Amino acid sequence: GQQLNQSPQSMFIQEGEDVSMNCTSSSIFNTWLWYKQDPGEGPVLLIALYKAGELTSNGRLTAQFGITRKDSFLNISASIPSDVGIYFCAGFIQGAQKLVFGQGTRLTINP
Amino acid sequence: DTGVSQNPRHKITKRGQNVTFRCDPISEHNRLYWYRQTLGQGPEFLTYFQNEAQLEKSRLLSDRFSAERPKGSFSTLEIQRTEQGDSAMYLCASSLAGTGGIQYFGAGTRLSVL
Numbered sequence: 001g002q003q004l005n006q007s008p009q010s011m012f013i014q015e016g017e018d019v020s021m022n023c024t025s026s027s028i029f030n031t032w033l034w035y036k037q038d039p040g041e042g043p044v045l046l047i048a049l050y051k052a053g054e055l056t057s058n059g060r061l062t063a064q065f066g067i068t069r070k071d072s073f074l075n076i077s078a079s080i081p082s083d084v085g086i087y088f089c090a091g092f093i094q095g096a097q098k099l100v101f102g103q104g105t106r107l108t109i110n111p
Numbered sequence: 112d113t114g115v116s117q118n119p120r121h122k123i124t125k126r127g128q129n130v131t132f133r134c135d136p137i138s139e140h141n142r143l144y145w146y147r148q149t150l151g152q153g154p155e156f157l158t159y160f161q162n163e164a165q166l167e168k169s170r171l172l173s174d175r176f177s178a179e180r181p182k183g184s185f186s187t188l189e190i191q192r193t194e195q196g197d198s199a200m201y202l203c204a205s206s207l208a209g210t211g212g213i214q215y216f217g218a219g220t221r222l223s224v225l
Contacts (some may be wrong), residue, residue: 004153031212042115042202042216043154050211088153092212097167098144099204099214101153 006089006102013079014110021105022073023089031092032065032072033099038085046087047074076107084109113137115217117203123223124193131189132220136205143186144214145178147171148200154216160186161208193224 006023013019023032031050035043047058049065049072056063062075072089086106090099116135124130136143142161146154157176158168162183172178175193180186190197200221204214 006153033212033214035216040218040221042117042204042218045213045215048211048213090153094212097142097159098156098169099146099154099212101155103151104153 004089004091004100004102006105008105009103010106010108012108012110015079015081017079019076019079019083019107020073021087021089022071023091023102024071025091025100026070027091027093027100028069029091029100030069030094032063033090033092034061034063034072034074035088035090036085037088037104043088079107079109081109081111083107115203115205115215117201117217117220119220120218121221121223123225125225126193126195128193129189129191130193130222131187132201132203132222133185133187134203134205134217135185136203137215140205140207140215141183142206142208142214143180144204144206145186145188146202146204146216148202148219149198154202157188190222193222195224198222198224 034046037043047063054065060077086104089102144159145157148154160180175191200219202219204216206214
Protein backbone atom coordinates (compact mmCIF):
# COMPACT_ATOMS: atom_id res chain seq x y z
CA GLY A 1 0.00 0.00 0.00
CA GLN A 2 0.96 3.64 -0.11
CA GLN A 3 3.47 4.78 2.47
CA LEU A 4 4.90 8.16 3.30
CA ASN A 5 8.38 8.37 4.75
CA GLN A 6 8.72 11.46 6.90
CA SER A 7 12.02 12.71 8.27
CA PRO A 8 13.45 13.49 10.65
CA GLN A 9 11.43 11.59 13.27
CA SER A 10 12.35 14.16 15.91
CA MET A 11 14.12 17.49 16.17
CA PHE A 12 15.54 19.33 19.16
CA ILE A 13 16.27 22.98 18.38
CA GLN A 14 16.83 26.32 20.06
CA GLU A 15 14.15 28.98 19.96
CA GLY A 16 14.66 31.22 16.96
CA GLU A 17 16.18 28.54 14.74
CA ASP A 18 14.73 27.53 11.38
CA VAL A 19 13.30 24.03 10.92
CA SER A 20 13.04 21.84 7.85
CA MET A 21 11.27 18.50 7.47
CA ASN A 22 10.27 16.45 4.47
CA CYS A 23 8.13 13.63 3.19
CA THR A 24 8.76 11.19 0.36
CA SER A 25 6.60 8.54 -1.22
CA SER A 26 6.75 5.87 -3.88
CA SER A 27 3.30 7.01 -5.03
CA ILE A 28 2.18 10.15 -6.83
CA PHE A 29 -0.27 12.36 -4.97
CA ASN A 30 -2.70 15.01 -6.23
CA THR A 31 -2.54 17.02 -3.02
CA TRP A 32 0.00 17.31 -0.20
CA LEU A 33 -1.16 18.54 3.19
CA TRP A 34 0.76 19.45 6.32
CA TYR A 35 -0.88 19.15 9.75
CA LYS A 36 0.25 19.91 13.30
CA GLN A 37 -0.96 17.86 16.26
CA ASP A 38 -0.71 18.84 19.92
CA PRO A 39 -0.89 16.19 22.68
CA GLY A 40 -4.42 14.85 23.12
CA GLU A 41 -5.80 16.83 20.21
CA GLY A 42 -6.62 16.18 16.58
CA PRO A 43 -4.43 17.29 13.65
CA VAL A 44 -4.83 20.91 12.61
CA LEU A 45 -4.35 21.84 8.96
CA LEU A 46 -1.39 24.15 8.29
CA ILE A 47 -0.88 24.20 4.53
CA ALA A 48 -2.39 22.54 1.44
CA LEU A 49 -0.50 22.12 -1.86
CA TYR A 50 -2.24 21.27 -5.14
CA LYS A 51 0.28 21.56 -7.99
CA ALA A 52 3.71 20.09 -8.66
CA GLY A 53 6.33 22.73 -7.92
CA GLU A 54 3.91 24.88 -5.91
CA LEU A 55 5.47 26.87 -3.06
CA THR A 56 3.00 28.15 -0.44
CA SER A 57 3.48 30.16 2.73
CA ASN A 58 1.38 30.57 5.85
CA GLY A 59 3.07 33.08 8.15
CA ARG A 60 6.41 31.61 9.20
CA LEU A 61 5.60 28.31 7.48
CA THR A 62 6.56 27.52 3.90
CA ALA A 63 5.83 24.26 2.09
CA GLN A 64 6.55 22.97 -1.38
CA PHE A 65 4.96 20.29 -3.57
CA GLY A 66 7.80 18.38 -5.24
CA ILE A 67 8.16 18.39 -9.02
CA THR A 68 7.82 14.60 -9.20
CA ARG A 69 4.62 14.80 -7.06
CA LYS A 70 6.19 12.21 -4.78
CA ASP A 71 7.61 14.52 -2.13
CA SER A 72 7.04 17.66 -0.11
CA PHE A 73 8.89 19.71 2.47
CA LEU A 74 7.88 22.07 5.26
CA ASN A 75 10.05 24.87 6.62
CA ILE A 76 9.39 26.84 9.79
CA SER A 77 11.36 30.05 10.20
CA ALA A 78 12.35 31.69 13.49
CA SER A 79 10.78 28.99 15.69
CA ILE A 80 8.85 29.99 18.81
CA PRO A 81 7.72 27.89 21.80
CA SER A 82 4.20 27.37 20.44
CA ASP A 83 5.67 25.57 17.41
CA VAL A 84 6.28 22.55 19.67
CA GLY A 85 4.25 19.54 18.58
CA ILE A 86 4.11 16.77 16.03
CA TYR A 87 4.00 17.66 12.35
CA PHE A 88 2.45 15.26 9.86
CA CYS A 89 2.53 15.25 6.09
CA ALA A 90 -0.42 13.68 4.31
CA GLY A 91 -1.00 12.77 0.68
CA PHE A 92 -4.31 12.65 -1.15
CA ILE A 93 -5.13 10.78 -4.35
CA GLN A 94 -8.18 11.89 -6.29
CA GLY A 95 -10.63 9.01 -6.36
CA ALA A 96 -9.23 7.26 -3.30
CA GLN A 97 -10.56 9.98 -0.97
CA LYS A 98 -8.53 8.91 2.04
CA LEU A 99 -5.45 10.69 3.36
CA VAL A 100 -2.22 8.73 3.76
CA PHE A 101 -0.10 10.09 6.62
CA GLY A 102 3.60 10.07 7.38
CA GLN A 103 4.88 8.91 10.76
CA GLY A 104 5.29 12.46 12.03
CA THR A 105 8.15 14.75 13.07
CA ARG A 106 8.24 15.63 16.77
CA LEU A 107 9.55 19.15 17.29
CA THR A 108 10.98 20.15 20.66
CA ILE A 109 12.24 23.69 21.30
CA ASN A 110 14.72 24.61 24.01
CA PRO A 111 14.12 28.14 25.24
CA ASP B 112 -17.91 26.50 17.40
CA THR B 113 -18.44 25.19 13.88
CA GLY B 114 -15.58 22.67 13.83
CA VAL B 115 -15.75 18.87 13.92
CA SER B 116 -17.00 17.68 17.30
CA GLN B 117 -16.33 14.25 18.81
CA ASN B 118 -17.80 12.66 21.92
CA PRO B 119 -16.73 11.37 24.30
CA ARG B 120 -13.16 12.69 24.44
CA HIS B 121 -12.04 9.77 26.56
CA LYS B 122 -13.44 6.28 27.08
CA ILE B 123 -12.14 3.60 29.40
CA THR B 124 -13.74 0.19 29.06
CA LYS B 125 -13.14 -3.40 30.01
CA ARG B 126 -12.20 -5.97 27.42
CA GLY B 127 -15.29 -7.52 25.86
CA GLN B 128 -17.54 -4.48 26.30
CA ASN B 129 -19.10 -2.56 23.42
CA VAL B 130 -18.36 1.14 22.90
CA THR B 131 -19.85 3.79 20.62
CA PHE B 132 -18.33 7.09 19.57
CA ARG B 133 -20.09 10.03 17.94
CA CYS B 134 -18.85 12.56 15.41
CA ASP B 135 -20.60 15.75 14.33
CA PRO B 136 -18.96 17.11 11.18
CA ILE B 137 -18.78 20.71 9.97
CA SER B 138 -22.39 21.39 9.01
CA GLU B 139 -22.09 21.89 5.25
CA HIS B 140 -19.58 19.05 4.73
CA ASN B 141 -20.95 16.06 2.85
CA ARG B 142 -17.96 13.73 3.44
CA LEU B 143 -17.07 12.21 6.79
CA TYR B 144 -14.05 10.03 7.62
CA TRP B 145 -12.91 7.88 10.51
CA TYR B 146 -9.22 7.31 11.26
CA ARG B 147 -7.38 5.44 14.01
CA GLN B 148 -4.12 6.67 15.51
CA THR B 149 -1.85 4.66 17.77
CA LEU B 150 0.97 6.12 19.82
CA GLY B 151 3.85 7.39 17.73
CA GLN B 152 2.10 6.86 14.42
CA GLY B 153 0.16 8.95 11.95
CA PRO B 154 -3.59 8.48 11.58
CA GLU B 155 -4.71 5.46 9.53
CA PHE B 156 -7.84 5.49 7.41
CA LEU B 157 -10.76 3.32 8.55
CA THR B 158 -13.80 4.32 6.52
CA TYR B 159 -15.59 7.22 4.83
CA PHE B 160 -19.10 8.36 4.00
CA GLN B 161 -20.44 10.58 1.29
CA ASN B 162 -23.72 11.81 2.69
CA GLU B 163 -25.30 8.68 4.24
CA ALA B 164 -23.52 6.17 1.98
CA GLN B 165 -20.48 4.33 3.33
CA LEU B 166 -18.24 4.21 0.25
CA GLU B 167 -15.00 2.67 1.44
CA LYS B 168 -13.80 0.53 4.33
CA SER B 169 -10.21 -0.26 5.20
CA ARG B 170 -9.03 -3.79 5.94
CA LEU B 171 -8.25 -2.37 9.41
CA LEU B 172 -12.00 -2.28 10.01
CA SER B 173 -12.69 -5.76 11.35
CA ASP B 174 -16.16 -7.28 11.65
CA ARG B 175 -16.34 -5.97 15.22
CA PHE B 176 -16.34 -2.39 13.91
CA SER B 177 -19.39 -0.74 12.38
CA ALA B 178 -19.96 2.85 11.35
CA GLU B 179 -23.16 4.60 10.41
CA ARG B 180 -24.22 8.00 9.17
CA PRO B 181 -27.99 7.55 9.07
CA LYS B 182 -29.14 10.98 7.93
CA GLY B 183 -25.95 12.21 6.30
CA SER B 184 -25.13 14.41 9.26
CA PHE B 185 -23.55 12.94 12.43
CA SER B 186 -21.83 9.55 12.42
CA THR B 187 -21.30 6.83 14.99
CA LEU B 188 -18.50 4.28 15.22
CA GLU B 189 -19.24 1.19 17.29
CA ILE B 190 -16.71 -1.39 18.43
CA GLN B 191 -18.14 -4.65 19.70
CA ARG B 192 -16.34 -7.02 22.08
CA THR B 193 -13.43 -4.65 22.55
CA GLU B 194 -9.90 -6.01 22.70
CA GLN B 195 -6.79 -4.43 24.21
CA GLY B 196 -5.45 -3.89 20.71
CA ASP B 197 -8.36 -1.53 20.04
CA SER B 198 -6.83 1.02 22.42
CA ALA B 199 -6.08 4.07 20.28
CA MET B 200 -7.20 7.58 19.40
CA TYR B 201 -10.19 7.50 17.04
CA LEU B 202 -10.31 10.60 14.87
CA CYS B 203 -13.16 11.91 12.76
CA ALA B 204 -12.68 14.31 9.86
CA SER B 205 -15.00 16.00 7.41
CA SER B 206 -14.66 17.63 4.04
CA LEU B 207 -16.60 19.16 1.20
CA ALA B 208 -16.48 17.24 -2.07
CA GLY B 209 -14.39 18.98 -4.69
CA THR B 210 -12.00 20.72 -2.30
CA GLY B 211 -8.96 18.68 -3.30
CA GLY B 212 -8.58 16.45 -0.28
CA ILE B 213 -8.64 19.00 2.53
CA GLN B 214 -10.03 17.31 5.64
CA TYR B 215 -10.70 18.95 8.98
CA PHE B 216 -10.25 16.84 12.08
CA GLY B 217 -11.99 16.69 15.42
CA ALA B 218 -10.14 16.41 18.73
CA GLY B 219 -10.59 12.64 18.78
CA THR B 220 -11.84 10.03 21.22
CA ARG B 221 -9.12 8.25 23.16
CA LEU B 222 -10.12 4.66 23.91
CA SER B 223 -8.40 2.63 26.61
CA VAL B 224 -9.34 -1.05 26.84
CA LEU B 225 -8.34 -2.62 30.15
